[in-house]
Amino acid sequence: LQRIFNSFVYTEKISNGESEVQQLAKKIREKFNRYLDVVNRNKQVVEASYTAHLTSPLTAIQDCCTIPPSMMEFDGNFNTNVSRTISCDRLSTTVNSRAFNPGRDLNSVLADNLKSNPGIKWQYFSSEEGIFTVFPAHKFRCKGSYEHRSRPVYVSTVRPQSKHIVVIVDHGASVTETQLQIAKDAAQVILSSIDEHDKISVLTVADAVRTCSLDQCYKTFLSPATSETKRKMSTFVSSIKASDSSTQHALGFQKAFQLLRNTNNGTRLQGNTDMVIIYLSAGITSKDSSEDDKKATLRVINEENSFLNNSVMILTYALMNEGVTGLKELAFLRDLAEQNSAKYGVPDRSALPVTKGSMMVLNQLSNLETTVGRFYTNLPNRMIDEAVFSLPFSDEMGDGLIMTVSKPCYFGNLLLGIVGVDVNLAYILEDVTYYQDSLGSYTFLIDNKGYTLMHPSLTRPYLLSEPPLHTDIIHYENIPKFELVRQNILSIPLGSQIITVPVNSSLSWHVNKLREIGKEAYNVSYAWKMVQDTSFILCVVVIQPEIPVKQLKNLNTVPSSKLLYHRLDLLGQPNACLHFKQLATLESPTVMLSAGSFSSPYEHLSQPETKRMVEHYTAYLSDNTRLIANPGLKVGLQ
Numbered sequence: 001l002q003r004i005f006n007s008f009v010y011t012e013k014i015s016n017g018e019s020e021v022q023q024l025a026k027k028i029r030e031k032f033n034r035y036l037d038v039v040n041r042n043k044q045v046v047e048a049s050y051t052a053h054l055t056s057p058l059t060a061i062q063d064c065c066t067i068p069p070s071m072m073e074f075d076g077n078f079n080t081n082v083s084r085t086i087s088c089d090r091l092s093t094t095v096n097s098r099a100f101n102p103g104r105d106l107n108s109v110l111a112d113n114l115k116s117n118p119g120i121k122w123q124y125f126s127s128e129e130g131i132f133t134v135f136p137a138h139k140f141r142c143k144g145s146y147e148h149r150s151r152p153v154y155v156s157t158v159r160p161q162s163k164h165i166v167v168i169v170d171h172g173a174s175v176t177e178t179q180l181q182i183a184k185d186a187a188q189v190i191l192s193s194i195d196e197h198d199k200i201s202v203l204t205v206a207d208a209v210r211t212c213s214l215d216q217c218y219k220t221f222l223s224p225a226t227s228e229t230k231r232k233m234s235t236f237v238s239s240i241k242a243s244d245s246s247t248q249h250a251l252g253f254q255k256a257f258q259l260l261r262n263t264n265n266g267t268r269l270q271g272n273t274d275m276v277i278i279y280l281s282a283g284i285t286s287k288d289s290s291e292d293d294k295k296a297t298l299r300v301i302n303e304e305n306s307f308l309n310n311s312v313m314i315l316t317y318a319l320m321n322e323g324v325t326g327l328k329e330l331a332f333l334r335d336l337a338e339q340n341s342a343k344y345g346v347p348d349r350s351a352l353p354v355t356k357g358s359m360m361v362l363n364q365l366s367n368l369e370t371t372v373g374r375f376y377t378n379l380p381n382r383m384i385d386e387a388v389f390s391l392p393f394s395d396e397m398g399d400g401l402i403m404t405v406s407k408p409c410y411f412g413n414l415l416l417g418i419v420g421v422d423v424n425l426a427y428i429l430e431d432v433t434y435y436q437d438s439l440g441s442y443t444f445l446i447d448n449k450g451y452t453l454m455h456p457s458l459t460r461p462y463l464l465s466e467p468p469l470h471t472d473i474i475h476y477e478n479i480p481k482f483e484l485v486r487q488n489i490l491s492i493p494l495g496s497q498i499i500t501v502p503v504n505s506s507l508s509w510h511v512n513k514l515r516e517i518g519k520e521a522y523n524v525s526y527a528w529k530m531v532q533d534t535s536f537i538l539c540v541v542v543i544q545p546e547i548p549v550k551q552l553k554n555l556n557t558v559p560s561s562k563l564l565y566h567r568l569d570l571l572g573q574p575n576a577c578l579h580f581k582q583l584a585t586l587e588s589p590t591v592m593l594s595a596g597s598f599s600s601p602y603e604h605l606s607q608p609e610t611k612r613m614v615e616h617y618t619a620y621l622s623d624n625t626r627l628i629a630n631p632g633l634k635v636g637l638q
Contacts, residue, residue: 012548015441017527017540018496024443025529025538027431031119032534035405035421036387038113038120042419045109046125046409049102050416058102064088064134065142072138077606078121079399080138085111088137090146092130093367099129100416110135118603119427121395121402125409126154127417130370140397150373152195157388157406157418159376161272163198164222164263165190166256170281170319171240172206172247179319180242182362183280186317186372187237190278191230193373196391196451196470200225201259202233205252207245212236222263224449226470246286249297249336253277257304260312274379275312276357278372279336282319283329291344294332298341305339306350313355314339315375320363334359381415384408389535391451392425394467401425401461401468403453426461427602429454432538433461434596440513440546446473448535450490477541479524480505489528489537496527498544513543563622566592570611591621599634 049058067088072081087103087110102125110123114136124134132148134140148154167190169183187202194200199222204210212218214232223229256277264275285293305312316333335343337357342348358378360371390404406420426433432454435443444455450472452458457476458468474486481499488495501510502521514522523544530537568576568583568590576585595601616631 009553010550011553013438013551014548015438015540015542015546017441017525017542020437020441021443021527021529021538021540024431024435024540025531028428028445028536028538029531029533031428031431032389032405032531032536034117035120035423036533038117038123038421039387039405039407039419041109041113042106042123042125042421043407043409045106046102046416046419047411049105050100050409050411052105053100053102057098058100058105059098060104061091061101061131062086062088062103062137064090064137064140067137067139075136078136078138078397080397082136082138084114084136086137087133087135088140090132090134090141090148092132092147092149092370093145094370095130099131100127101131101133103131103133106133106135113421118600119424120421121424122397122420122422124420124422125417126420128158128415129417131417134397138397145367147367147369147373150189150193150369152193153388153390153404153406153420154418155193155376156195156197156390157420158408158415159274159379159381160384160386160388161274161379161382163194163376163379164260164273164275165194165198165200165278166222166259166276167191167200167202167278168252168256168280169202169204169237169240170206170247170249170252170279171204171243172282172284173242173244174247174284175242175282175319176321177242178364179282179321180240182319182364182366182368183317184237184240186280186362186368188234189368189373190375191225191233191237193376194225194230196224196226197449198225199223199263200229200233201256202236203252203255203259204240205249205255206243206247208248209251209255211255220259220262222259226451227467228469247281247284249281249285249293250300252279253297253300254304257300257308257312261304261307264308272382275308276375276379277312277314278375279314279316279333280319280362281316281333282321283316283333284326285332290328294335295344295346298335298339298344299346301336301339302341302346303349305354306348306352310339310350310352310354313357313378315357315378316359317372318359318361320361330359330361383410383413385410387533389447391447391470392453392461392468395422403428424602424606426605427600429461430600430602434601435540436596437540438542438546438549440543441540443538443540444473444476446489446537446539448490448530448537450474450486452476453536477507479507479510485526489526489539493530494528496525498523498525500524510543513546562588563618564588564590565614565618566590567609567614570609570614572611593617593633593637597634597637598632600632604632 072083075082126132126148167187201222260275314337316337318333337359339354388406392401392403395402402422404420404422406418408418409416432443432445442456445453451470452473455476479501485497500521525542528539575587595605598604620628
């Protein structure tokens, strides 16, 4: 058999990273553009519906939890029972009965989108008034109310600017167990409402200030709010215990400003970054030196904020004690939020105006998701009408991994809410996942902050069941000099760079691709391109010198030979037998086509093979006339 293969004529192919990355980026861009078109279409319908709502109110509610089971059936694409003809609604606790709800107007548009766009999962409109409309309809989160406005997708779409947040939890002696529990629950809500493009730190304050000890860098800097960071911070919040010492409010703010300043100095701060300190406190100062404590706290805020051009906003949440909070405590917390230092005789150190925050009272009956979870409404709305692309996350309505493309909806200056489309990650990334140009090349996809969406060392999306860890590409391309390459990738839209890597510092999957074993160093070529209209960057990597790929020249099959597809169970072969308990035939050779053989591996994997499809494959592969249409296989495979 080897001699037969050796007798064929081959051509050799060497990778060209620069041209490959252009072609691949074009494919990915075309996919994203389909979903951007869907989002824009849904946005236009919502905004047009609001105009109609002003004269003829659209308020009809279709509760997801009252849809009769007879209207829904199991759908493998969603892996749950759905109705592909209607949308349905989940409401937050504060929805007005006359709130705008375009759901019924959207049904036909959403159904059409689903039919004509592979890879689409959920489509939704989440209103600023608290209505979450999802298509296709299914029974979703039916225990209690559903507050979508405190979810990261909503927050990052209506306030896309990066947020630097320090949460301070007061656990001093004057804070009761009930108050402390409210504060801990509120801190968890804040953690669950932000995403990787924000930075976070959680502090506790009593006689001293403590940071999360699960990572040393938390002591000095804010950390990007990745799922891993949020998990660690959440563990830290859960472990907070009441202290016997009185609260040193000034110390808490001193540390919070220090973290913000360190983070600003360590990174190139964009002009539209919002800095916020959220203080969860009873507002009680020591009896002996109450006024001194208050003055010291306001002085710290005044001095520290002046170093940051008075750009830090303070939000205070007053923790109620059995329904009672003293007026003095409320006044103090309001003064902190408004940075009212002049009231305490502290002169302004900066001529710039302060960014005033707000004070809100919390008790056991407060809906924390609707109050604290909406903290971002205090931040400036810069009316940024741009699409936001999330990083991959687990589908909480069905299963599998998805990413969301979302956009805000406006009527003039009035925010109506957001429209979003959840896209199957396996479909979006199939061109990257199944990329195979040569033995010495591979590809990866990152976002504009450096977080990795796909890399050869990661499991293919359709096989993943656990939510992905959002990890910087530097941890996968862990070789000398890559840090400089990373900086260029993130700052230059189109480029290439070659670095030399000592073999003793190489990566395991690089060694497997080396052409000449025994040399002390090898070259790695990186070619990258920003995928237009998105926040993603594609990179093609080539290990040099590479092993050229031998490609078979056109070889016509013998007209009499019959080629079968490996699904003999569908073809119903009369002379089939069992070989090692597998269906087999001695009459003719069989060919198996892996997912990578198809122009869309995702579509191939997500639909069952039928007898008709198999007959089409075999007819096309055996066709020497080139007259039979390609049934979805890669060009050149025949």
